[in-house]
Amino acid sequence: MKRAREYLGCQLWVEPDDSPERVDELVAAAAESGLGWLRVFLMWPWIERDPGVWDFGVFDAVFDAAARHDIRIKATLTANSGPWHIGTPSMLHSHTGFLRPDQREPMRRYIRACVERYRGHPALGQWILWNEPTGGHERTDEALAHWRRWLPGHYGGDIDRLNRRWLTGYRTFAEIPFPEEIPYAAHRGHVWTSYGPWLDEWRARAAWLIEELTWVRDAVREIDPDTETCVNPTAVLKNQAESGTDLDGIGGVVDTIGATYHPAWGFTFAHRSQFPALMAAGVRLQASLPSVRDVEVTEVQSGNTLNSSHRPCDVSTGEIARFFLSGLAAGASSVTGWCLNVRSHDFEAGDWGLLDDMDRPSERSRMIRHVHDRLSAAFEHTGSWRQAPPRAWVVMDPRAQAIEWIEATGRAVVPGRLANDGAHGAALLAVALMQQGVSTTLTPMDNLPDQAPEGGLIVLSHVVGWDTASAERLLQFVDSGGTLLLDATSGRKNLDSTLHRPWPGGLAETLGFRATGLRT
Structure with missing residues (x-):
């Protein structure tokens, strides 16, 4: 049976100039809080600041400290957010898809460098392929090429069938633009345009996202055929068509499907007393899908936030306990908080920390320890938990x-x-x-x-x-x-x-x- 700590995790934020001593102190604080997982973003813009010059120093320190403290790493790849020299300057990580064909080979080199470095490390527990992926609305040449490739398969190669539904007169699929560009310029945005292009467009974006995730997974699997893979979509309790998210399709790509649940971002439609149950509802939704083998909560709010949210939102110790326990009771194999410690720079700096802003234990981290201890006691009597069958x-x-x-x-x-x-x-x-x-x-x-x-x-x-x-x-x-x-x-x-x-x-x-x- 899994130990209680194997159900509990948090995101660890490190900076490129962090010393091994500071990293070890943070990992030790995680272990003292009862955590068995730490999630880490392998930030490509830090790892390859200049072409072909690789520096994994701070991440080596994280993996080595995790091994010393009996913690496993959820290593998050950031291949969709590269450094300046592949054409994406001033970006740490993002939700966007792959933007240009000429970025593919640098992305593959980055994935290979990360996976080769850590595949045999005793602390490695999971590869997260892409943080919070969505079938986004990028209007790039690569997205247009995918749209034109996808349509013939959807319509069985019958352009006349497409034209009848869309009220268009295209001769080939290769000339079709994005849906918003189809009407005459003066008619764009009018309510009486055909729904046909948009009913197809969301499916094409969803298929594109599955293709891109599969590409990353296959690049990982070429080097590491064994370590668990995961991805954490955000569009679970929202309009999945709008975000181009096919949860069942994504579930077929990875070993574990996760999700991000931040009440301050995503639950503003509900009363805060409903937040834990909403997260449980999302876990049960994902677990109901035929392709899904395992479900986790990859991110849930574990600290207070002022600026990095739709609205400021603190989190009480009781709410933290309910967030973690509701996810586990709904069937999640683990729940990971966002974050163990606060970032130091730019967006999210000073927000979300389980520890206080000085990286010291807080009432929140002490509550996670309490959850760990109570889970350990409960499992001695109940064994591991499983989701109750629905009625x-x-x-x-x-x-x-x-x-x-x-x-x-x-x-x-x-x-x-x-x-x-x-x-x-x-x-x-x-x-x-x-x-x-x-x-x-x-x-x-x-x-x-x-x-x-x-x-x-x-x-x-x-x-x-x-x-x-x-x-x-x-x-x-x-x-x-x-x-x-x-x-x-x-x-x-x-x-x-x-x-x-x-x-x-x-x-x-x-x-x-x-x-x-x-x-x-």
């Missing part, structure tokens, strides 16, 4: 979110019509059920059960669209004795954004009711 499912489907995102773009800011309203509402419904003691899982439509357990419940709210197969699955669930709860914002359209007549699609006539319009 209720709340639907969160990126295909429906795509319609929601398109219809929110460029419109008035009206609650109930915003891109993230469906995702946030589903998350809050899952939280409400869990807080009533009902084991609940967020999940996409395709992953719903067709046979209901005793007392089984499916909840659909603000799920704008679904297809015939999804409706049939819902009916099978009801036929087996389950309960279906849905509201009038659900099932109005199919996944191509065509209105169901009658709606909710595929359910209305069988269940003996139909909606003919909305009163708002």
Whole structure:
């Protein structure tokens, strides 16, 4: 059975001029706090300040100190954020994708240098391929080339089929621009343009992200075939179509799928009493996906923040305990805080530290030690924890979110019509059920059960669209004795954004009711 410390971690921030003594003091403080993991960014702009000149000094100190203190390292690669000499100056790390084809070979050299250096180190426990990846909206030549490569596969090479849906007249896929450039200049941004290009565009971005993550993973695997791989997307409890995130696809790339949960950034739609349950809902969502083998929490707030957030947000000792315990109780294999110590320079400097700003133990770090001790005692009686099987499912489907995102773009800011309203509402419904003691899982439509357990419940709210197969699955669930709860914002359209007549699609006539319009 795993020791308690193997479930607990924190991000360690070092500076390139940190001495081995200071690094050892920080790692020792982590060990004293009961942590068994430290996450470290292998900052390419520090490691290769000049072309071909490699300096791993501070990171060697981290790995060696971790080995001495019985701590394992989650080594985060930053191949998407290189030094000035590959054309990306003044950047430490970022969320962007790969920007130019000529950066590929330098990226491969950086990955090779990192993996060859640490693959056999006794402290290495995991490679994090890319921090907080999203299928972003980069409009680069490389992104355009991917878009044009992706479309023929999606349409089976049939340009006429694309033109019928898009209301266009392209002769080849190679001439198609990004969706925002398709309408005549005076028509761009108008509400009556075809949804077709945008319904395709989010899928293409999601596929691009999976390709890029696979490229990094394969570069790692060429040198280190054994060490666990991980990645931590942010778009879990938000509109996944808008961010180009296919969680199930990403889960198939890595051994462990993680996530970032910072209440100060991502939970501003909720009351702080709901923050731990929201994180548990995200863990259970990821664990429900067919490709996923293991789930972790890669980042969760472990210190106070003033500037580096959507709103200032402190964190109490009790909240820190609940963050870590709720993730573990939901089935996470580990929970890692952000951060052990505060950064010294620029963005985030002075924010997020588990230790105080002088790198000394704080009430927060003492609480993590308390969590460690109580976990050790609990495991002696219960053994390791596992996720309880669900009795209720709340639907969160990126295909429906795509319609929601398109219809929110460029419109008035009206609650109930915003891109993230469906995702946030589903998350809050899952939280409400869990807080009533009902084991609940967020999940996409395709992953719903067709046979209901005793007392089984499916909840659909603000799920704008679904297809015939999804409706049939819902009916099978009801036929087996389950309960279906849905509201009038659900099932109005199919996944191509065509209105169901009658709606909710595929359910209305069988269940003996139909909606003919909305009163708002």
